[in-house]
Amino acid sequence: MKTRGIAPALGLAVLAAFALSACEQSGLAHRSLAPIPSETVALMEQAGTTKEAPMLIRAYKKEAELEIWKMRSDGRYVHLKTFPMCRWSGQLGPKRRQGDRQVPEGFYAIGPAQMNPNSSYYLSFNVGYPNALDRALGHTGGDIMVHGACSSAGCFSMTDKQIAEIYAIARSSLAGGQRAIQMQSFPFKMTAENLAKHRLDPNFDFWKQLKEGSDHFEVTLQEPQVAFCNRRYVFNAAGAANLDPDAACPPLKQDPEIAQAVAQKSAQDDAKIAQLAQSGVKPVRIVYQDGGQHPAFASRVPEVSRPETIVPPTEIALDEKPNRGAGSAAAKVAAKVAAKLAAKSPVVTLAAAKAAAESRQTRVVALAPMRSDHRDLSALAASDTSPTNSVKKLARSNKEAGDIPTPPASIGVRKSAAAHSTKSF
Numbered sequence: 001m002k003t004r005g006i007a008p009a010l011g012l013a014v015l016a017a018f019a020l021s022a023c024e025q026s027g028l029a030h031r032s033l034a035p036i037p038s039e040t041v042a043l044m045e046q047a048g049t050t051k052e053a054p055m056l057i058r059a060y061k062k063e064a065e066l067e068i069w070k071m072r073s074d075g076r077y078v079h080l081k082t083f084p085m086c087r088w089s090g091q092l093g094p095k096r097r098q099g100d101r102q103v104p105e106g107f108y109a110i111g112p113a114q115m116n117p118n119s120s121y122y123l124s125f126n127v128g129y130p131n132a133l134d135r136a137l138g139h140t141g142g143d144i145m146v147h148g149a150c151s152s153a154g155c156f157s158m159t160d161k162q163i164a165e166i167y168a169i170a171r172s173s174l175a176g177g178q179r180a181i182q183m184q185s186f187p188f189k190m191t192a193e194n195l196a197k198h199r200l201d202p203n204f205d206f207w208k209q210l211k212e213g214s215d216h217f218e219v220t221l222q223e224p225q226v227a228f229c230n231r232r233y234v235f236n237a238a239g240a241a242n243l244d245p246d247a248a249c250p251p252l253k254q255d256p257e258i259a260q261a262v263a264q265k266s267a268q269d270d271a272k273i274a275q276l277a278q279s280g281v282k283p284v285r286i287v288y289q290d291g292g293q294h295p296a297f298a299s300r301v302p303e304v305s306r307p308e309t310i311v312p313p314t315e316i317a318l319d320e321k322p323n324r325g326a327g328s329a330a331a332k333v334a335a336k337v338a339a340k341l342a343a344k345s346p347v348v349t350l351a352a353a354k355a356a357a358e359s360r361q362t363r364v365v366a367l368a369p370m371r372s373d374h375r376d377l378s379a380l381a382a383s384d385t386s387p388t389n390s391v392k393k394l395a396r397s398n399k400e401a402g403d404i405p406t407p408p409a410s411i412g413v414r415k416s417a418a419a420h421s422t423k424s425f
Contacts (some may be wrong), residue, residue: 032117052176122148
């Protein structure tokens, strides 16, 4: 985003809308209008940015981290803060259908109308799934949120304290005139090491598209302009705003300097991926029972949704050179893995079955819990002593009604708490 897109008049209108919505739900006003913590404001000053400056969000499922970036006066973004994610659900890979519990992967836009101060999950905002590409690919579902309560059925779930801070930062940026906050959602950090490990995953080609967008951001430290054609992402292409996601891509023009820098980074990473593969890094398929959480919350697993599924994922190592006749044996091994996981968590059945089918062309060579490569954010989690107040209230009310389902993780935008749906997303 360029600074000339910031409109002060829009900011005043957004601020008024926040105040009005809070007045309509006076019991929740203290949540949606809470100030940004003074420590975070101090971080902004140190980084050369302000509360009103545009922000950008980057989320990583495998690492269970959500990053906040803020724009400096030169139009470039600087990393402000990383929040450990309390809960995400599903598997690595994009969301494809309603009810699959998948957390979306892609590039999304969050406007003022998507902010929900009246959420049953403390506070929330809609990430903007499905985008135009999702719809062109036939992906269904919606109302995917970043919210509190540590409960996920397809959402990015934080603690109540975390979402209060993230919401305040977003509210201030939108009130400062930012028209939409870009959210970049990835399966994992787009490093050569991660891509080398996942090079045989059926989502790899899609993930390479996401990496291209990530490279544009990391090379320029500016928000990449996102468009779609030929059912794929296009980044920083001149005049691409009106492209049809279903139509073939026309000749696209990019800034030569940026295009060269992105191509250079991509070539370096591809060379490193090849080097890692040659050095013996095995391709893997990771299967979760139902998503995960940052290890900083390991001591508080009983407080989150579906705690029985918070276990280390199964990492299936695959052989790129299958032997004739090895396919059926590999399929049997993968099928056993699927059966064991499905017995513990029916949610994993489809993902594990898919892994079994794909293994007909590979050979399973190892089964082991994946070692965590998360950064230590334990101090942040330890300082957050009450992550699930809102979900506890929901669980209590369900119990009194004689039903104890997993609370819905997604909340409709611009609805009161009483009007939220209970469907799966």
